[in-house]
Amino acid sequence: MNAAQLDAFLAAATDGIEFDGLSVTPADAGYAVSAGDGCDEIGTDEELRAFAEENPWFVSNWHYWNHVVGDAEARYAFLRWLERAEERSVRERYEALADGVARSWGQLRLEARLGEDGRRRYAIRHEADIDVPSSDLDRYDDPLAARELVKLDDRGRYRPLKTAPTLPTGWSYPDLDGHDLVRTVDFVYPATIANWHRENEGALDVTHFREAAERQTGIYDVVDELSVEELEAATESCCVDSQCLKRRMWDEDEETELDVPRGKGEFPCREPCSLFVTAARKFVTLGREETRSYEFELTPTEKEQLEEIVDAVAEGRVEEIREADLNEGANRYRARYLRARRTDEHGLSGTPTYPEDHG
Amino acid sequence: MQALVIVGHGSHLNPGSSTPTFAHADTVREAGAFDEVREAFWKEEPSFREVLRTLESDTVYVVPLFVSEGYFTEQVIPRELRLDGWDVENWESGDGVSASYATHGATDVEKTVHYCGPVGTHDSMSDVIAKRAETVTGNPDVGEGFGLAVVGHGTDRNENSAKAIEYHAERIREADRFDEVKALFMDEEPEVDDVTDHFESDDVVVVPLFIADGFHTQEDIPEDMGMVDDYREGYDVPTEIDGHRLWYSGAVGTERLMADVILERAAEAGAALEGAIDRVRRDANAEVAGD
Ligand code: SF4
Numbered sequence: 001m002n003a004a005q006l007d008a009f010l011a012a013a014t015d016g017i018e019f020d021g022l023s024v025t026p027a028d029a030g031y032a033v034s035a036g037d038g039c040d041e042i043g044t045d046e047e048l049r050a051f052a053e054e055n056p057w058f059v060s061n062w063h064y065w066n067h068v069v070g071d072a073e074a075r076y077a078f079l080r081w082l083e084r085a086e087e088r089s090v091r092e093r094y095e096a097l098a099d100g101v102a103r104s105w106g107q108l109r110l111e112a113r114l115g116e117d118g119r120r121r122y123a124i125r126h127e128a129d130i131d132v133p134s135s136d137l138d139r140y141d142d143p144l145a146a147r148e149l150v151k152l153d154d155r156g157r158y159r160p161l162k163t164a165p166t167l168p169t170g171w172s173y174p175d176l177d178g179h180d181l182v183r184t185v186d187f188v189y190p191a192t193i194a195n196w197h198r199e200n201e202g203a204l205d206v207t208h209f210r211e212a213a214e215r216q217t218g219i220y221d222v223v224d225e226l227s228v229e230e231l232e233a234a235t236e237s238c239c240v241d242s243q244c245l246k247r248r249m250w251d252e253d254e255e256t257e258l259d260v261p262r263g264k265g266e267f268p269c270r271e272p273c274s275l276f277v278t279a280a281r282k283f284v285t286l287g288r289e290e291t292r293s294y295e296f297e298l299t300p301t302e303k304e305q306l307e308e309i310v311d312a313v314a315e316g317r318v319e320e321i322r323e324a325d326l327n328e329g330a331n332r333y334r335a336r337y338l339r340a341r342r343t344d345e346h347g348l349s350g351t352p353t354y355p356e357d358h359g
Numbered sequence: 360m361q362a363l364v365i366v367g368h369g370s371h372l373n374p375g376s377s378t379p380t381f382a383h384a385d386t387v388r389e390a391g392a393f394d395e396v397r398e399a400f401w402k403e404e405p406s407f408r409e410v411l412r413t414l415e416s417d418t419v420y421v422v423p424l425f426v427s428e429g430y431f432t433e434q435v436i437p438r439e440l441r442l443d444g445w446d447v448e449n450w451e452s453g454d455g456v457s458a459s460y461a462t463h464g465a466t467d468v469e470k471t472v473h474y475c476g477p478v479g480t481h482d483s484m485s486d487v488i489a490k491r492a493e494t495v496t497g498n499p500d501v502g503e504g505f506g507l508a509v510v511g512h513g514t515d516r517n518e519n520s521a522k523a524i525e526y527h528a529e530r531i532r533e534a535d536r537f538d539e540v541k542a543l544f545m546d547e548e549p550e551v552d553d554v555t556d557h558f559e560s561d562d563v564v565v566v567p568l569f570i571a572d573g574f575h576t577q578e579d580i581p582e583d584m585g586m587v588d589d590y591r592e593g594y595d596v597p598t599e600i601d602g603h604r605l606w607y608s609g610a611v612g613t614e615r616l617m618a619d620v621i622l623e624r625a626a627e628a629g630a631a632l633e634g635a636i637d638r639v640r641r642d643a644n645a646e647v648a649g650d
């Protein structure tokens with residue numbers, strides 16, 4: 001607690017204060033005050049000042065939340081959540097904050113700790129870098145830099161979906177104030193704090209698939225043709241934890257829940273995102289095709305190999321398969337060998353895709 | 360509190376597509392007139408759909424970083440922002456180049472949204488095109504002895520794209536700075552392929568009215584004009600073709616002075632800017648002068 005905080009406290013006391021266990025009620029002969037425990041009757045302003053000096057945490061805590069963070073709802077709620085303010089008393093929190101309190105948000109590890117005079121300081125890094133010494137991480141201080149920082153994954157590939165679980169590692173924001181913490185998180189995972197807050201307030205506005213699809217125009221006009229089975233396959237492909245950290249809150253429509261896990265993410269997905277809509281458009285055109293019967297000659301192992309290749313691509317494991325691991329169906333040499341043996345200009349096992357074109 | 364939101368197209372495939380939007384947003388931030396400045400995209404996040412809820416300000420100016428009026432500015436953006444009661448009729452444009460702004464609430468947030476016309480059709484965009492000619496020639500006085508080609512996409516889903524190009528070509532012609540000014544297109548007559556046929560001047564500056572550099576500005580146009588057979592080989596500026604020197608500038612949207620157009624749009628819609636426009640202009644000019 002510093003002098004400015006004390007002055008603000010004394011000034012506010014005349015109107016009464018009720019915050020986080022700190023209570024000051026103006027009474028006839030002074031104030032009734034309490035700081036988390038029993039109530040004291042206090043007479044003069046001098047005594048009120050002495051009370052504040054005996055309870056500096058309560059005063060600085062009150063000052064931080066009311067005068068520094070202010071009343072911006074989502075930001076306020078998020079910073080409170082971060083230090084578990086609704087679960088812990090001021091004393092417990094201050095003790096915990098002295099060592100640092102951490103929570104995860106997607107792949108982010110967020111940390112709050114006590115700064116000067118009860119102000120909070122915050123830090124952000126990738127959760128995979130928890131045990132990496134700070135000196136081995138690239139230091140950032142400007143929230144705006146996060147826009148470029150999260151653009152590519154660790155393999156240098158562009159991340160069009162911000163909540164894909166491919167956040168790059170190796171960086172940290174070691175020292176931010178609350179305002180910049182929220183801005184930085186919002187650049188990494190845009191709108192997640194706003195929607196999380198709405199959800200907690202019981203005010204999350206969910207737009208279900210049919211409604212979102214109806215709204216589409218231009219080349220996306222067709223997405224409303226997706227059947228419910230196709231829609232389930234689509235959400236299973238795009239909206240599960242291995243692909244996206246948002247928790248899907250939308251369904252086919254208000255009545256029709258999709259039989260696909262929603263995800264375990266902290267923050268909700270309130271409507272199909274643009275990547276999903278783009279994928280849905282492709283799935284619609286794929287769904288318009290009729291199936292046909294083909295006859296192939298493949299060995300059982302070759303059939304399994306094709307299945308393994310599909311699986312490896314779908315799970316994004318292709319890069320992990322070792323060059324010399326010939327037991328993996330999706331090994332590159334195995335795939336090349338399969339191609340050399342089983343495909344020609346007509347395709348798989350010499351079977352043309354459109355036999356009618358080949359008389 | 361007042362916020363500025365710059366809305367751009369963005370891309371699922373090209374990581375560089377949002378770069379000009381970020382750069383102009385930073386210039387506007389540095390100018391200091393807004394409490395919050397945020398970028399939003401059609402194909403990236405935050406989406407148009409969610410950007411308003413991330414702002415703490417009650418008053419929001421939205422400026423589309425698009426070349427022309429049409430499908431995106433008239434349908435997609437207002438719809439996705441949930442502008443309450445949006446009607447393109449109220450946008451003061453019937454001719455495809457005169458939309459100024461319209462004020463609406465949004466149905467999902469309690470904010471006043473001043474939705475502005477796109478940067479590409481604003482009068483001051485003519486200055487940015489001229490500035491682009493200065494930047495690419497490295498000559499703040501470029502004009503005499505030079506022709507200028509303003510290049511657009513042409514026939515497209517966007518019916519108004521040609522209008523914006525012709526509008527600026529006409530304005531720059533009237534300013535009488537360049538010996539000749541022509542509007543040329545990729546997909547309609549007169550075509551950029553025959554650029555040298557359209558000019559008598561030995562030196563011709565070619566400025567594409569595109570927001571971000573990408574496929575069209577980096578590959579198609581240089582190849583169409585014959586500056587290079589395969590864009591991957593790179594090209595010189597200027598390149599000599601049929602006795603003319605072509606000064607090809609790349610997308611005008613990457614010019615620093617674009618931030619000025621964004622501010623002009625917001626100012627016309629009522630934003631309090633306190634000298635921010637002057638600051639941006641001064642800095643952009645200092646850049647060409649080599650300070
Ligand atoms: S629609 Fe699916 S992929 Fe897109 S953000 Fe929501 S949960 Fe993630």
